[in-house]
Amino acid sequence: MENDNLIVRVQETVAEALLVPASQVAPDLAFGGIKEWDSMGHMGVMMLLEERFGISIDAEIIAALTSIPAICEYIQKTGKE
Amino acid sequence: MSSQLHITPKVTIPDFLVGEVQSKLAYVDENIVGARIASTGDRITLDLREQAEGPKRSELEEKVHRVVTSMVQGAFKPKVQILEDYLDRPVPSSVDPNAELLVRGEMFQEAVGIFTLGPLVTRLISFFERQFIGLADSFGAAPYRFPTLIPAKSLERVGYFRAFPQSLSFVMHLREDLDAIDNFAQHAACDEHALNTPADSFARIQALLSPAVCYHLYFALADKPLPGGKMAATAVGNCFRYESVNLASLERLWNFTMREVIFVGPKDFVLQNRETGRERMRGFFEEIGLAYRVESANDPFFIGEFKKQAAFQSAFQLKFEIRAGLPFKQSTLAVGSYNYHQDFFGRSLNITLPDGSPAHTGCIAFGLERMAFAFLSQYGLDDANWPDSVRQYVLVGLL
Numbered sequence: 001m002e003n004d005n006l007i008v009r010v011q012e013t014v015a016e017a018l019l020v021p022a023s024q025v026a027p028d029l030a031f032g033g034i035k036e037w038d039s040m041g042h043m044g045v046m047m048l049l050e051e052r053f054g055i056s057i058d059a060e061i062i063a064a065l066t067s068i069p070a071i072c073e074y075i076q077k078t079g080k081e
Numbered sequence: 082m083s084s085q086l087h088i089t090p091k092v093t094i095p096d097f098l099v100g101e102v103q104s105k106l107a108y109v110d111e112n113i114v115g116a117r118i119a120s121t122g123d124r125i126t127l128d129l130r131e132q133a134e135g136p137k138r139s140e141l142e143e144k145v146h147r148v149v150t151s152m153v154q155g156a157f158k159p160k161v162q163i164l165e166d167y168l169d170r171p172v173p174s175s176v177d178p179n180a181e182l183l184v185r186g187e188m189f190q191e192a193v194g195i196f197t198l199g200p201l202v203t204r205l206i207s208f209f210e211r212q213f214i215g216l217a218d219s220f221g222a223a224p225y226r227f228p229t230l231i232p233a234k235s236l237e238r239v240g241y242f243r244a245f246p247q248s249l250s251f252v253m254h255l256r257e258d259l260d261a262i263d264n265f266a267q268h269a270a271c272d273e274h275a276l277n278t279p280a281d282s283f284a285r286i287q288a289l290l291s292p293a294v295c296y297h298l299y300f301a302l303a304d305k306p307l308p309g310g311k312m313a314a315t316a317v318g319n320c321f322r323y324e325s326v327n328l329a330s331l332e333r334l335w336n337f338t339m340r341e342v343i344f345v346g347p348k349d350f351v352l353q354n355r356e357t358g359r360e361r362m363r364g365f366f367e368e369i370g371l372a373y374r375v376e377s378a379n380d381p382f383f384i385g386e387f388k389k390q391a392a393f394q395s396a397f398q399l400k401f402e403i404r405a406g407l408p409f410k411q412s413t414l415a416v417g418s419y420n421y422h423q424d425f426f427g428r429s430l431n432i433t434l435p436d437g438s439p440a441h442t443g444c445i446a447f448g449l450e451r452m453a454f455a456f457l458s459q460y461g462l463d464d465a466n467w468p469d470s471v472r473q474y475v476l477v478g479l480l
Contacts, residue, residue, distance in 0.1 A: 032424070032428075035428070038425070038428075039389070039390060039393040039394075039423075039425065040386070040389050040390065040393075042393060043157075043388070043389030043390070043392055043393050044389065046157075046392075047155055047389075050155075057157075058157065058158065058160075059157050059158055059159050059160035059392060059395050059396050060160055060396075062157065062392065062393070062396035062397075063396040063397045063398075
């Protein structure tokens with residue numbers, strides 16, 4: 001249940017960063033899956049994730065967080081959720 | 082009367098951003114003729130054409146704070162990756178070649194950022210060109226010739242105006258209007274800096290001077306399937322990037338020449354060729370004893386896009402620069418780069434692979450004037466110190 005909650009929050013955050021309706025952000029959406037999730041969009045997602053989840057994303061990890069599942073896994077690992 | 086203005090930024094500029102912010106300060110105000118940031122990142126010194134007091138000073142300071150805050154707050158520290166490091170390779174010269182190039186007539190400045198080059202430098206560039214064409218041939222790259230002008234609508238399509246507005250060079254012509262043309266002919270005159278013309282002389286802008294070589298290939302491939310599903314191409318061309326007070330000698334020209342080897346196709350094809358190209362160039366640089374390093378880098382995006390785009394390039398290892406040593410100033414100069422654009426151009430320009438997915442692109446690019454300048458900085462103008470292969474080609478015409 002907690003995991004489902006996290007996925008929804010990440011979906012909402014990604015949608016907000018990409019300026020698209022949440023309905024366009026599927027639980028398995030990945031970078032490039034919609035046109036808004038391009039390079040600029042990706043960095044917008046990273047910055048909003050830092051703000052909303054209180055996490056720190058350094059340059060080493062940016063290239064790995066390219067899907068909703070990967071982002072959820074990282075947030076869980078960093079112990080913020 | 083010229084003067085200096087010291088500003089304490091509202092946020093400390095981290096060391097990895099000092100150079101980037103400093104270069105952008107040139108575009109803050111026409112009154113700025115130089116900008117320096119202390120290595121500690123907490124003090125900015127501006128050299129001004131004329132003193133700025135009262136509202137002018139406040140406005141200038143506000144713009145500087147805006148630039149610094151925009152670029153620094155929330156910036157991701159780039160992941161610096163060094164792929165090759167031969168910077169400590171011994172080279173025979175540590176003398177600044179600029180003075181001798183000028184004295185010998187090998188370099189003549191027509192205007193800021195615009196240089197004519199003499200026979201020795203021209204032959205030296207020709208030597209490097211032969212090597213780069215050899216690299217292109219090793220991939221079976223098809224030769225292309227691209228125009229110097231580039232349509233505004235094409236650059237708009239790939240987001241260039243948003244990413245690099247500061248470096249654009251526009252092409253203008255007079256309006257097709259007899260009165261406007263007559264008026265221009267009678268009144269146009271140059272002062273010390275520029276051509277003064279009646280304000281309504283020019284037609285709307287349709288074209289710019291091309292800032293890069295490979296874009297032309299992507300535009301030619303736009304809106305159709307990629308023939309054969311992959312390709313390698315090569316071209317040399319004039320490129321134009323206006324860099325304001327940052328323009329300097331052959332190191333940073335407004336008008337320069339680039340040779341590019343370009344790859345279009347599936348991701349693996351592009352990345353594998355970029356890597357193979359790097360390995361082949363390593364052999365050449367070893368042969369001529371060049372002191373250099375290959376390290377991750379980012380393009381000089383303008384302030385609004387810098388933070389995100391630069392971090393993205395760094396994180397995804399999209400750009401690696403060949404930075405040759407400049408012993409006379411104990412620094413390095415980017416003489417080339419290995420670039421991967423992912424499917425950015427494929428998506429933006431609708432270049433498709435046989436499976437319908439967008440094509441990936443990449444290029445290996447060499448700045449020819451910079452390559453010659455770096456070589457002369459390391460070897461000097463006395464050919465007795467040059468590697469045999471370079472001397473034979475430049476002096477005797479043998480390769």
